Amino acid sequence: MFNLATLAVVGYVAERALGPARWVVLYAAGAAAGEVTGYLLNDPGAGNSIAVCGLAGGGALALSALERSVGARYAVMVGFSAFAGSTLGAIVMVAGCAAAVLLVVHRDRVPASALAAAPLVVGLALAAVPDLHGPALLGGLIAGWVTNGMFPSTPRSAPLA
Structure with missing residues (x-):
């Protein structure tokens, strides 16, 4: 249920900011990068959370601060979820996820480069x-960077912020 709710939020924000064509490319890039890695590591079948990572990674490169901050927040949450194996880890994860909300709330104070760096740092650490x-996450960042010049920079609908 958490993955579907996250897809609804991150997916909606990414689609509004980037348009449906880039949305599909980023979603597929995250899914492909995660699944290929899973097969290489003998651990296939990650589900839609890796596809949402593609949206988050690419969304962190969006034009609007809201979309960048939502992408960065999801990346940070995924990074903190790696700690959830113990009680102390779960506490660290909840605190980190709560702190990640500040990326969205204070998005105007956070440099755009820091919002784009969050998925990069978390992606490298998790890899x-x-x-x-x-x-x-790295697949989404790469696909977002590549598609920046391929698709119009104006979203299909009005920006959220």
């Missing part, structure tokens, strides 16, 4: 662990 969400 080193190895966690399938890391390559999925």
Whole structure:
């Protein structure tokens, strides 16, 4: 249920900011990067959370601060979820996820480069662990960077912020 609710929020924000064509590319990039890594590591079947990582990674490169902050927030949440294996880890995860909300609330105070760096840092850290969400975030970042010049920069609908 959490993954579907997250897809509804991150997916909606990404689609509004980037348009439906880029949305599909980013979603597929996250899914492909995560699944290929899963098969290479003998751990396939991650589900839609890796596809949402693609949206978050690409969304962190969006034009609007709201979309960048939502992408960065999801990346940070995924990073903190790696700690959830113990009681102390769960506490760290909840505190980190709550702190990640500040990325959205104070998005105008956070430099755009920091919002784009969050998925990069988390993606590299999770790839080193190895966690399938890391390559999925990196796949979304790469796809977002590549598609920045391929699709119009104006979203299909009015921006959210």
